[in-house]
Amino acid sequence: MSFPWAQQYQPKSGFTRWIDEKLPLPRLVYNAVGAGYPVPRNLNYFWNFGVLAGFCLVLQIITGVVLAMHYAPNALVAFDSVEHIMRDVNWGWMLRYAHANGASFFFVVIYIHIFRGLFFSSYKAPREMIWLLGVVIFLLMMATAFMGYVLPWGQMSFWGAKVITGLFSAIPLVGEPLQIWLLGGFAPDNAALNRFFSLHFMMPFIIAGVVILHIWALHIPGSSNPTGVEIKDESDTIPFHPYYTAKDGFGLAVFLVLYTSFVFFLPNYLGHPDNYIPANPLSTPAHIVPEWYFWPxxxxxxxxxxxxxxxxxxxxxxxxxxxxxxxxxxxxxxxxxxxxxxxxxxxxxxxxxxxxxxxxxxxxxxxxxxxxxxxxxxxxxxxxxxxxxxxxxxxxxxxxxxxKPLPHSITDAVLNHRTGADDAVPLSTTGERPTDSRPGPDDAGLYRPAGA
Structure with a gap:
């Protein structure tokens, strides 16, 4: 979305001018998450969860790559390799717990992010593509999390893989061949574990690519806001940096307190005890359940x-x-x-x-x-x-x-200038109010109500 009042990037040295001419990455960052990106001035803390989701994705990729250096995707030694990471690798226990609990916290953040979008109708025009890409990200996350749950090769990993892949056999005609193709055989074994490990390693980078598209789509119409009223002029916006970077920083600090509390004090609380037993195809657990984020x-x-x-x-x-x-x-x-x-x-x-x-x-x-x-x-x-x-x-x-009557602008909602139904203006078919003849921003940058 083009904002004529947005601050323009100005290189301050010869080197930054040269970089900006040859590869304008600083300009891209400035316009994406800096002072060059104006956002609605009334965003609340529910809008923090997009940034938190990005942080969780980076955390999962970093810890996952390091864990992959020590993991053996072989059905005979996979369980032992996880124990080796926990006991013998320097800080391996912390990396494993950070990755396992990071998946759960990633889904907590995503569920809140989704239900915020449902309540504030963030899927409505002109932001349909943002929502559609978000649903694609969620589906990719579900697939990635399922394959990651199989990798420890404990009892719940093995039987979870058997139950979930067995669902494909319900598809008429192609179901059983599809199931065999997914597993590389008639039951979860070494071939299935290798497939799941390869895909689990690759999928987060695909998710990262879709996230880039998601953010790109967001910057075309701009961010939504709690009122659902579109930006009308400069007084409705503030620069993303430093205002929302500070707000996101506070939200990230609260998130890290909760997350590290689980990593260091309740590392196994969100897991299943049966997954600390090596996979045994001859012993079916009494109660097979997936991870909590699949439960609904x-x-x-x-x-x-x-x-x-x-x-x-x-x-x-x-x-x-x-x-x-x-x-x-x-x-x-x-x-x-x-x-x-x-x-x-x-x-x-x-x-x-x-x-x-x-x-x-x-x-x-x-x-x-x-x-x-x-x-x-x-x-x-x-x-x-x-x-x-x-x-x-x-x-x-x-x-x-x-x-209910909508405020005339985001500024009116923030400053509480319009509180009565008498000030309401009829909605158009797009949910927007027709433009009025009220004066623009005053010298202090605040919106003046009509007649002021």
Whole structure:
């Protein structure tokens, strides 16, 4: 997005001028995350999680590369090589715990980032591509995390790989050949472990490439904000640096306190104890579960227990599990409300906080619980509402609800100049207010209300 008032990059020395002419990387950084990138002045701490996600990705790549130097992707020695890292490699225990807990914290950050986008409708035009690329990143993360969970080659790693790859056998005609191709055989063994290790090592760099596209797409329309009102003039923005770099720095400090608390004091809390037992194909664990961040979708998979006509329950569960994420791709077109922010959509807000959020909580809980009653029934009810929320509730609510009046500008929302309904201006079909004749920024850079 082009801002005529944005600060322009000015090289200050001969060397930086030469670099700027030959390879303008300093200009690129300045315009991407520096003073040359104006952002809405009203961003709250929920907008920190994009930066935190980038930090988590870098952390996972660095620790993963170092761990790969000592890991042996061989079914006979993989478990022992992980123990070797923990016991014999200098600081190996810390690297392993940082990587394992880093995956969990990465998903915590991403889930908050996604649900912030759902509440503030960050998927609406003109930011559809940002949202779509974000969903692609999430799918790549899920694949990467699954393959990483297999690498320690403990009991839960082995049986998790067997169960998840076994889902492909539910696909008619091509399912079993696809499963054999993925595993390199008829069961998880050395060939499967080599495949998963290679893909797990490669995928984070693919994610990094999609993240670059995600950020690129973000800089075309600019950042969204809690009001959902687009930037109108200079008074609505402040430079990303130093204002939001300082805010992101504080958020990163809080994140690191929580993250390091788990790494040093609760390193195994988010793992499963069965994964500290070497893989044994002849001994099935009593309760096979994936990592916690897969639980909602695992609960949806297990919610289908009866065949329906010619569709087996297993196939319907697999379709529903993937559809639970794929439905996010269609949100820009399912939600037809001209208002973006949930702060100004009272009916939408009720369904979000008292419908979608509790439903996700039930799915998280049931996904980690045994496949027995009442958990199966709760999973079925929650899965039914989950799809109904996106496919039925959201489109209907977006048509029938009466949103609250939006502020005239981001500055008005920040400075509280417009608080009454009498000042509301009718919305256009795009959710934007028509331009008015109010005066522009004063000498102090603050927006003056009409009549001031």
């Amino acid at each position: 979708f695992y609960a949806i998979l297990r919610a289908f227990t009866q065949d329906f006509l010619f569709l087996p329950a297993k196939l319907m569960g697999v379709i529903a599990m993937f559809a639970a994420i794929l439905v996010w791709f269609f949100l820009p077109w399912l939600d037809k409300s001209p208002v973006r922010s949930g702060l100004y959509r009272p009916l939408f807000r009720k369904f979000f906080w008292f419908g979608l959020i509790p439903t996700m909580g039930v799915l998280f809980y049931c996904g980690g619980a045994p496949a027995e009653e009442p958990y199966v029934m709760l999973s079925q009810i929650a899965a039914l509402y989950y799809f109904a929320h996106f496919l039925i509730v959201l489109p209907i609510v977006s048509i029938i609800e009466k949103p």
